[in-house]
Amino acid sequence: LIKNNIYNFSHARTALKYGLIACGVGRNDQVLLPSYICDVVIHPLLSLDIQPIYYEVLEDLSPDWDDLSKKVTGQTKGIVMVHYFGFFQDIQKFQKFCENNKILLIEDNAHGFGGTFQGQILGTFGQIGISSPRKSYQVLNGAYLYLKNNEIDIRHLSPLSRDKYFGSIKIILTSFLNKLSFNYPNFSSQDAFEEDQILDMLIDEDSYAYIEGQDYQANQNKREQIFNFWLKCAVENQLEPVFAECGQGCIPLVFPAYTASHAESKKWFDWGRRRGIRISSWPRLPRAVVSKNSSAMMIWQRLICFPIDLSMDPKALEKKLTALSGPEI
Ligand SMILES: Cc1ncc(COP(=O)(O)O)c(C=O)c1O
Numbered sequence: 313l314i315k316n317n318i319y320n321f322s323h324a325r326t327a328l329k330y331g332l333i334a335c336g337v338g339r340n341d342q343v344l345l346p347s348y349i350c351d352v353v354i355h356p357l358l359s360l361d362i363q364p365i366y367y368e369v370l371e372d373l374s375p376d377w378d379d380l381s382k383k384v385t386g387q388t389k390g391i392v393m394v395h396y397f398g399f400f401q402d403i404q405k406f407q408k409f410c411e412n413n414k415i416l417l418i419e420d421n422a423h424g425f426g427g428t429f430q431g432q433i434l435g436t437f438g439q440i441g442i443s444s445p446r447k448s449y450q451v452l453n454g455a456y457l458y459l460k461n462n463e464i465d466i467r468h469l470s471p472l473s474r475d476k477y478f479g480s481i482k483i484i485l486t487s488f489l490n491k492l493s494f495n496y497p498n499f500s501s502q503d504a505f506e507e508d509q510i511l512d513m514l515i516d517e518d519s520y521a522y523i524e525g526q527d528y529q530a531n532q533n534k535r536e537q538i539f540n541f542w543l544k545c546a547v548e549n550q551l552e553p554v555f556a557e558c559g560q561g562c563i564p565l566v567f568p569a570y571t572a573s574h575a576e577s578k579k580w581f582d583w584g585r586r587r588g589i590r591i592s593s594w595p596r597l598p599r600a601v602v603s604k605n606s607s608a609m610m611i612w613q614r615l616i617c618f619p620i621d622l623s624m625d626p627k628a629l630e631k632k633l634t635a636l637s638g639p640e641i
Pocket of ligand 1: 324325326349352353420422423
C-alpha cells in the first residue's frame, strides 16, 4: 500500500470530509449516495454545504443503475460506492460510470478494512477511498483516507486521545452491560444509533499501532468461518442471505440476512438478546430517506445482521447453537 497517499483520522466520516475538501468538492455541489446509508455519512456533506442526492439500491445492495443515471446533473461532483459489510460492488461498472459522467468515484470501504479485489486493496479504486478499521477491531478509534491524485494538510488536527483511558473503559463497560441486557439498543427502532456530529480529529497512537499490528489474513480466515456458520444457521431458519458466499478477498463485517417482515426482524433481535448474540439492524438512515418510505426503508426493516467478532470462537459457537433453532415465526 502506498503510505504517502494515506491519511489517518478518528472516524471514516472525517476521512470523507477531508477527502472531499482535498478534491475541491464544496458549496452547492452534489454528491450521489445510496439511499441505504447511515445517517453519519451525511454529516461531512452537510458541514461542507454539499447536497446529498440519493440513488435507490436493490435487494442485493447493488445500485438501481436506471435510477442512478437519472440523478446525475451539472452539479454532480462525485458518487459514493459502498462495499456493504465488506462485500465489493461492481467496481469496474462504477469506474466506467464515473469516467462517462466525469465525476469522482468515492469508495466507501468503511466495513471491509483490509479486503481486496483482484489483489488490490479495497478503498484504492476511486479518487477518494475511506475505511473504518475501528469497526472491525476493538479500538477506540481509527479510519483511513486514501487520495489517488490529491494531497491535504491535516497537521492542524489533533489526535483523539484526550479521553483514551475513559474510552477504553467505556468499550469494556458497554459490552459488559450489553451482555447483561442493560442498556441494550432497541434495534427495531431508527433511534438505536442516534449520533451527534463529532469534531474533526486524527487517530490516536495506540489505536494506530494496534490496527497496524494485526494479522489481516488470520482476521479474514476467522471472519469467513463465522460467516459460513451463520450462513448455515440462516438457511436452516428460512432466512434469505444477502450474500450467498464470501468472495475471494472479502472480509465480512457481519453476516446480513433478510427476514420476511419487520415483525420477524424484531423477533430475531429479541432472540439474540436473550442468548447474548448481538443481532442488529443497520444504523439510522438519513431523515430524508426514512420519511420517504423508500426502498432503503424496506431493506432497513427486513435486513438483520448476525455478529462477526474476532473474540468469537467458531467451534464454541457451533456447539452452543446446534441444539437451538430460531424464534417461532
Ligand atoms: C457505510 C458506512 N460508511 C461510513 C461510515 C462512517 O464510519 P465512522 O463511524 O468511522 O465515521 C459508516 C458508519 O457506520 C458506514 O456504515
